[in-house]
Amino acid sequence: MAFWTAVLCALLASILGGLYLLGAFRRRRPTEPPLDKGHIPWLGYALDFRKNSAEFLKKMQRRHGDIFTVLIGGYYFTFLMDPLSFEAIVKAPRAKLDFEAFAVELVTRVFGYHPCKNDHKIIQVSSTKHLMGDGLVVMTQAMLENLQTLMFHNRDSGEERSWQQDGLFHYSYNIVFRAGYLALFGNEPGTGTQSEEKAKERDLIQSEELFDEFRKYDRLFPRLAYAVLPPRDKMEAERLKRLFWKVLSVKNSREKDNISGWISNQEQFLAELGVPEYMRDRFMFLLLWAAQGNTGPSSFWLLLYLMKHPEAMQAVREEVDNVLGEAGQEVKPGSPVINITRDMLMKTPVLDSAVEETLRLTAAPILIRAVVEDLNLKMANGREYALRKGDRVALFPYVAVQTDPEVHPEPHTFKYNRFLNQDGTKKDFYKNGKKLKYFNMPWGAGTSICPGRFFAVSEIKLFVFLMLSYYDLELVNEKEEIPPIDVSRWGFGSMQPTHDVQFKYRLRI
Numbered sequence: 001m002a003f004w005t006a007v008l009c010a011l012l013a014s015i016l017g018g019l020y021l022l023g024a025f026r027r028r029r030p031t032e033p034p035l036d037k038g039h040i041p042w043l044g045y046a047l048d049f050r051k052n053s054a055e056f057l058k059k060m061q062r063r064h065g066d067i068f069t070v071l072i073g074g075y076y077f078t079f080l081m082d083p084l085s086f087e088a089i090v091k092a093p094r095a096k097l098d099f100e101a102f103a104v105e106l107v108t109r110v111f112g113y114h115p116c117k118n119d120h121k122i123i124q125v126s127s128t129k130h131l132m133g134d135g136l137v138v139m140t141q142a143m144l145e146n147l148q149t150l151m152f153h154n155r156d157s158g159e160e161r162s163w164q165q166d167g168l169f170h171y172s173y174n175i176v177f178r179a180g181y182l183a184l185f186g187n188e189p190g191t192g193t194q195s196e197e198k199a200k201e202r203d204l205i206q207s208e209e210l211f212d213e214f215r216k217y218d219r220l221f222p223r224l225a226y227a228v229l230p231p232r233d234k235m236e237a238e239r240l241k242r243l244f245w246k247v248l249s250v251k252n253s254r255e256k257d258n259i260s261g262w263i264s265n266q267e268q269f270l271a272e273l274g275v276p277e278y279m280r281d282r283f284m285f286l287l288l289w290a291a292q293g294n295t296g297p298s299s300f301w302l303l304l305y306l307m308k309h310p311e312a313m314q315a316v317r318e319e320v321d322n323v324l325g326e327a328g329q330e331v332k333p334g335s336p337v338i339n340i341t342r343d344m345l346m347k348t349p350v351l352d353s354a355v356e357e358t359l360r361l362t363a364a365p366i367l368i369r370a371v372v373e374d375l376n377l378k379m380a381n382g383r384e385y386a387l388r389k390g391d392r393v394a395l396f397p398y399v400a401v402q403t404d405p406e407v408h409p410e411p412h413t414f415k416y417n418r419f420l421n422q423d424g425t426k427k428d429f430y431k432n433g434k435k436l437k438y439f440n441m442p443w444g445a446g447t448s449i450c451p452g453r454f455f456a457v458s459e460i461k462l463f464v465f466l467m468l469s470y471y472d473l474e475l476v477n478e479k480e481e482i483p484p485i486d487v488s489r490w491g492f493g494s495m496q497p498t499h500d501v502q503f504k505y506r507l508r509i
């Protein structure tokens with residue numbers, strides 16, 4: 001009898017435990033945000049969220065207002081949709097809201113890298129030194145040289161004087177990815193003129209191959225991150241991961257010239273902390289992904305918007321020509337390639353606004369923090385909400401602010417000078433009559449803000465600068481509409497189009 005009682009108790013306990021895990025007992029407490037668990041136990045709204053996060057969140061916002069908690073794949077996410085209240089999340093101390101807990105899981109799954117507790121600090125220190133200030137001057141120069149090698153390697157062959165055709169997304173992503181990769185991870189070594197030419201040739205070939213493999217991984221990435229890859233794609237992702245670990249390995253990098261301080265410093269820091277070499281190889285893959293997965297797509301969108309908006313193209317072209325003129329440079333036949341310095345890139349308010357506008361429309365990260373201890377969240381309207389330990393808090397600025405018509409009128413229209421006042425100074429943005437601190441958040445915010453943002457903007461601007469200075473650009477079909485955003489990638493940074501757009505380019509001189 002006692003035996004059967006024990007079995008019954010164990011059964012009951014496991015059923016109750018199972019139901020608890022499935023979220024059956026969770027009820028909204030009086031001070032908590034509205035709770036919506038959906039209809040599927042444990043999964044909650046995972047399928048709707050995964051299908052189109054932006055549409056799902058807009059629907060929830062209409063239903064529940066500016067703060068709500070939803071169940072997604074076993075986790076309770078509280079979404080805060082009021083940008084006036086973002087500060088409370090962004091500035092919360094790590095002891096209360098932690099961004100790393102979530103990142104650890106993702107990074108292990110997608111890069112095979114097991115984070116150590118100093119990673120974030122190492123990234124921050126190296127980025128401040130090498131991707132900002134004086135470090136950025138060096139990186140801008142390296143990026144420029146590699147862009148020029150890739151874009152003009154057959155300049156004298158006469159080939160580029162006639163119209164060339166390509167997909168604009170493919171072209172932009174390819175060039176910006178490869179130039180960024182070479183600027184960060186170094187070039188093939190070459191000594192003497194002959195072998196220098198050979199080294200450049202090897203750079204061209206190797207970076208092209210790497211880009212092809214990167215794109216394969218890129219396409220798998222959203223489903224890999226959500227852990228929903230079918231077995232065959234999972235195997236392919238595994239193959240690609242191993243390939244990147246090998247190509248970017250510490251051992252291979254020792255053979256390179258011009259490896260950036262950003263890469264070598266971080267590798268050295270990890271080595272000093274005793275992180276084994278095979279794990280450092282994996283970290284390099286993480287860095288490649290973070291550094292090269294967004295800038296190419298963003299460059300594509302910017303060029304496309306400029307081509308679809310002649311008044312924007314004209315304004316940016318004029319600015320680029322003026323900056324070149326002021327620096328005493330001109331693009332003319334037989335002249336050496338132009339030199340674009342960091343200083344020159346600081347004198348382009350119109351291009352800056354066009355970049356910012358492009359990112360507003362096409363960069364859509366989701367910021368996620370784990371709630372480390374129970375806490376009260378104070379909203380800008382004075383209301384307070386209790387957040388539970390173990391839940392997650394999330395911001396999706398693309399919906400909450402970047403496309404809010406009150407903050408950015410006609411939010412889905414590209415306006416190249418949206419971020420500028422008449423006198424060329426930077427504009428302020430308001431909601432409910434209050435000035436917003438967070439009105440565009442392509443880089444995230446707070447401790448997890450993108451440490452490569454200044455370099456990223458330099459990369460995009462250099463690319464556009466060169467494209468506009470050297471080439472006439474036209475869409476093959478001028479009437480072609482701007483393609484929609486691929487909604488499967490919401491939350492991962494720069495969005496990609498559902499399909500490419502054919503364009504033509506020809507040397508202007």
Ligand code: HEM
Nearest residue numbers: 120123290291294295298363365442443444448450452456
């Ligand atoms: C248009 C281009 C880019 C966009 C839109 C972008 C956006 C972002 C965002 C939204 C995050 C994380 C936010 C979060 O988790 O809260 C991030 C992280 C990061 N980004 Fe960027 N990024 C870009 C380019 C770059 C470049 C060029 C580099 C480096 C050369 C870079 C390096 C990193 C790194 C290392 C992290 C992780 C930081 C950490 O975990 O401590 N990014 N980026």
